Amino acid sequence: MRPEQFLTYLKELLPNARTFAETGEKKYPFGMVIPRPSGEDRWQVIGQLSPAEKHDTPAPATTGTPTEGPPPPDTAPAPVWLAATLTTAAHPEIAAITVWPTTSGLTIDYHNSAKTFVRAL
Numbered sequence: 703m704r705p706e707q708f709l710t711y712l713k714e715l716l717p718n719a720r721t722f723a724e725t726g727e728k729k730y731p732f733g734m735v736i737p738r739p740s741g742e743d744r745w746q747v748i749g750q751l752s753p754a755e756k757h758d759t760p761a762p763a764t765t766g767t768p769t770e771g772p773p774p775p776d777t778a779p780a781p782v783w784l785a786a787t788l789t790t791a792a793h794p795e796i797a798a799i800t801v802w803p804t805t806s807g808l809t810i811d812y813h814n815s816a817k818t819f820v821r822a823l
Contacts, residue, residue, distance in 0.1 A: 703795050704761055705732035705749040708810075708818050712736075715791050733823070736784070743780045744823040745807075752815040764814035765794035780822055781808050 703711070709721050712734050722733035732747040755761055774786030785799045785808050798811040806822035 703749075703763075703810075703812055703816065703818060704751075705747045705818065707761070708732075708747055708749070709734060711793065715787070730823075738780075738783065739776045743784070745784070746821045746823055748819040748821070750817040750819070752812070754814075755816065761816070762814070763795055764812065766797060766813035768792035768794045769796055769799055779806075781806050781820075784808060784820065 709732060712719055713721070716736055719734050719736045722728075722730055722735070725735055727733060727735075730746045732749075734745050734747065736743045736745065751757065751761070769789045770792050771786060771789035773790045774783040776783075778786065781801045785801050788796065788799055788810065795812050795814075796810055797813045800809045800811070802808060808820050810818040810820065812818075
């Protein structure tokens with residue numbers, strides 16, 4: 703899943719979220735602002751293609767068993783909350799989600815070997 707597709711998916715999953723383009727943010731090409739009870743979380747989104755993909759061709763969807771888990775508590779730290787939200791949604795392209803241990807962010811691994819890196823700003 704490429705960054706553009708991931709942002710579209712996040713907008714469908716979290717209707718109150720806004721892309722950086724919608725907020726006027728120009729420093730990062732891909733990103734999302736997600737409102738939560740504790741305030742707004744700002745995320746930069748970076749994609750890594752699978753070894754078989756090329757930037758100039760559409761990315762075919764590769765599905766498999768989705769990640770699953772419980773819904774996140776509203777008070778969870780931002781990366782834990784976002785990871786749990788994505789896990790609960792059980793998208794069939796997502797194979798695994800890893801919260802970074804020392805920096806605020808997460809890695810999303812897809813069944814086609816592509817990755818999305820989501821970094822808190």
